[in-house]
Amino acid sequence: MSSFVAEVLASSGKLEKEDIGTKISKLARRVEEVKGEVCDMINKKYEEFIPSLKNGENLVTQVDGISMEIDVLKSQIENEVQRDLRVAVTEFSELKQQLEKSTVLLSVLTQLHEFDTALETHHQALFEKNYIKSATHLNKAQSTLTLLKSRKGVELKMLQVLHTELIIQKENLLYHLGEEWKQLAVWSLPPSPAPTKAEDLFAWTLKTELRLCNMQSKKKSELEPLLVSILQGFAILGELSRKLKFFSQILMKYILKPLVHDPSLDVEIELQTHDAVLRFRPTEKQSDHASPTEVYQKVLTVLDFLHQHLLCVSQWDSVICNMKQDVILAEMLGDMIWEDLSEVIIKNCLVYSIPANSSQLDQYEEVIKETDKFEKKLKEMQFLQDHSTDLLKYARNVNVHFASKKCQDVIVNARNLMTSEIHNTVKITPDSKVAIPKLPSLGLVSRAKTAKTSAIAPSSMVSLGNGRQLGHRTLCVPTCRISESVQKLVELAYQTLSEATSATPECAVQLFYTVRNMFHLFYDVVPTYHRDTLQKLPQLAAIHHNNCMYIAHHLITLGHQFQCSLPSPLCNGAATFVDFVPSFRRLGTECFLAQLRAQRDELLERLSTARNLSSLDDVDNYSAASKAVRQVIHQLKRLGKVWQDVLPVHIYCKAMGTLLNTAVTEIVNKVTALEDISSESADCLYSLCKTVLEEGPQIFQPLPEESRNKKYQEEIPVYVPKWLKFKELMIVLQASLQELVDRWTDGKGPLAEEFSPIEAKSLIRALFQNTERRAAALSKIK
Structure with a gap:
């Protein structure tokens, strides 16, 4: 072991990778050997029970030594090998970053080259008038510049220079395309502004002209027209829609709208060698508004001209134009003008073709067919997509439009009648009837009801019992005069409701409520519009009173007459005008009562100048009183005439009786208020009263045609409640004291019936001197 450790520790300096591996392998083998010895010793100690303490100590010493060697080797690896590894990684990262910068720089240089090449190609293509290639390379340069802007580290100033150059070149191309377009589609427009006079406007419109010069380019293949090149150039640059939009606005303003508005305008097309010209020409004007067929034909002529010479482009590459689908120029133009064109045709043509009467609705089917043909032709030329349009929907909804137009015409006619002169009158008699159009049959149920009614009342006279019968003129309008306009207004209501009985349910409901609105309008308009004349002219106030009563009379049964012929819910009781009756009666009554009050005030004002009828023995007083009475009589006679x-x-007798009663009451009150009446004054008073007594009843004299009603005029006390009192006053003025006592007759005589005891005593004191006879007479009046 010592030799192994010495060998390991002997190594100095930098350890190579191979030496470290060899040493680790040796150390691993040595560990395995020690492991085997340890296991062997444990077996002997715990299994064989052999004393081995000495051997165990030796093994411990060996393990400790190996552990020390492992720690030294680990320390060496951490201090030297890992330090060298970090240095290598750092050097490698720097090289990698340098490589990446070089790659990015190379890419930027490549894109700059592509940008420059695209601009050079654009310049060459523009010089050759190859607008499609020029626009395509401009788009390519734009894409390249966009990539350059996304790169980090590219100089900003350089990008700004490239961006400015690209904008300049794009505007340059658009300018050339615009100049070429101007030469292909040449407009000759009249000067602005448009004149206001109709005759000048017509001549101004005739100056409009559109010339299409569809020539082929000399610089390109004969298979590709110049028109295609120009339009695709606009499309590639994204300017085609804006260019067509401007073209469509001029087309609508100067050609299509005048054609729809003015029926005296038509279009003509002149085909020349390389040009096609569209211009206006005048035609004979048949009516104020052209028929839909004529308008459709004119519009189709214009659009067909554009389709053949401008919009029918066959060589169209949607891929070059960077569009998802093939571009249809006619469809683009159609989308731009169709909404405005439909609105113009509806407002200036179809509206006036709506029939005014339900009997003409069948003739309108031709308009629907022509509208359908018109749209089909536009779809064939690809101006319209394959779906229904507002124009055809409007034409097909003829019932709704007929009802709206009919209702509008009814209201307009009604208002014109309401604002016309009231004094143009017609005479109405109990035998007068409104002409009602024949209503549709009500079916078996109605006929059964009619038969049942006839069985109950077979004659025109209804029995009231006790041999009495109801006259055939019961509930009829009395003889009077009404405005001619009101008679026409009522006839208009009947005619409108008659048309509602044969119309569609929706139309019938609309027409019915139009009639109600018509009477609402009368109630609001007439009193306001004619306010001054109704207040100042008694005759017009009387006519207005009759008008309101006449309308109220017809409103009672108007809804009932048509109820069974109208659709639900009108036939279930909703068709009624009875709710208007009180309002119209009140409207007429209030107006006439206001006139009566004005005339009453005028009578009282005239009588106020009679100086209270006092001291009539004075010439001036008598003259003033006589003049006042004469003015009252004159005013009454004048009112009687009108x-x-x-x-x-x-009504006439009640009105005149009321005014005459006001006059005689005022005279009686003034006389009874006198404290002293001389015999001469009494004679003068009697003379004035006699004038009233003789001429007052003349206002009740009947007209020759009113001879059957003479009894009304003869019963003056019925309409003049104070008439008998007035006559009694005249008797008092000429009677003696004894005659007055006899006429009192203990409160039962004619004097007591008309005068109160206080009034009678006051008259006696004023007429007679204070004597015993007067005192005796006064004592008898209780």
């Missing part, structure tokens, strides 16, 4: 032929007889 109201008598307008209002129904009973």
Whole structure:
């Protein structure tokens, strides 16, 4: 063992790798030997029981020695071998980093070479007008520059120079492409701004022209047109969409929109040697709006012209253009213009082709067919994709649009009637009827109901019992005058509801509520629009009163007449206008009552100038009182002239009776308020009252055609409650003291019926002097 340890310890300096391995192997073998000896000794000691203490001590000494040798060797390995290993790894890492830097530098130089080569190729291709190759290499240079920017350590200033150069070259290519495009698609546009006058605008529009010069390039193969080269150049640079967008905007503004708007415009195409020209030409104007067929034909002519001479590109390489699918130029342009074009065609053409009456709906099928053909043709030219569009949906929804247009027309017509003059009137009699179109048959149930009703009331007279019958004019409108516009308004309501009975359920509901909205509109518009005239002119107030009552009269049964012919839920009781009736009656009544109050105030104001009817023996006082009474009579007669032929007889009598009653009441009150009435003043008062008594009833004289209603005018006390009191006052003014006592008759005579005891005593005190006879007479009036 000592020789082995000495051999190991004798080694000095640097240990080579092979020496360390040899020594480790020897040491391992020696450990195995010691292990065998240890095991052998343990067996002998614990199994054979042989005293071996001495031998054990020797083995311990050997193990300790080997352990020391192992520790020395481990220390040597850690201090020398690992130090040399770290130095080697460091040197290797530095070499590796140097290699990587060299590799990156080589890659950057390669990419710079590729960038320069791409730009050089671009310059050469641009010089040869090979725009596809030029744009492709510009894209390649762009990709190379992007990779360079992602590299670390590349000089920033150099990248900025390369980026600027690339932008300059791209703009240079776009400029050349733009110049070539301008020569291929030449627009001749009218000067801006557009004129405002219609005749000037038409001449201005005719100046628009589009010339397509589809020539082949002299620098390229005859198989590749210049147009393809230009368009693919734009596509490779990502500018094709923007270029077509600008082209589509000009196309819409100067060609397609004028063609749809103006029916007197048409297009013509002239084919020349290398050019194709599209321009406008004037045509004879048949109507204010062109038919859908004409518009479709004009639009197809324009789009077919573009499809043949500009957009039908067969040599198209989507791979070069870096696109996922083949580019269809017609489809791109169609996507750009279709939404605006559809909206223009709908608003300026299809809207006006919607029929105004339900009877014309069948004729509209031709418009639907033409719209379908129009879209199919556009799909064939690839302007549209294979799906339904808003244009065809609009054309097919004719029932909805018909209802909307019909409702709009109804409201517009109704409002025009409401804002027309009220004083244009027509006479309404109980025999007047509104012409109702024939309603569809209600079926067996309705006929059974009709038969049952006829069985109950076979004649036009309804029995009331006791031999009395209800007249055929019961619940009819009394004779009066209404505005012609209101009569047309009611007829419009009947016509609209009649059309609703034969329309689709959705259309019927819309038409029904349009009629309701029409009456809502009348309630809101007429009192506001005609406010001043209704307040100032009594005749118009009376006509408005009749108009409201006439409408309310028809609203009672309007819904019931059409209810069974309308769809659900209208036929289940929703079709009614009865809720409007109170409002319309109140509207007419309030307006007329306001006019009556104004006339009453005017009468009282005139009577206020009569100087309280006192001291009429004075000439000036009598003249003022006489003038006031004459003005009252004149005012009543004037109202009678403007109201008598307008209002129904009973309304006229009530209105005039109310005003006359106001006048006579005021006169009676003024006379009874006098404290002293001389005989001359009494005679003057009697003369004034006689004027009222004679001329007042004349306002109730019937017109010749009202002879059947003469009894209404003859019963003046019915409409003038104070008439008898007024006549009694006249008797008092001419009666003696005894005659007044006799007419009192202990509170049972005619004087007591009209005057209170206080009023009677006041009159006696004013008319007669204070004597015993007057005192005796006053004592009898209780």
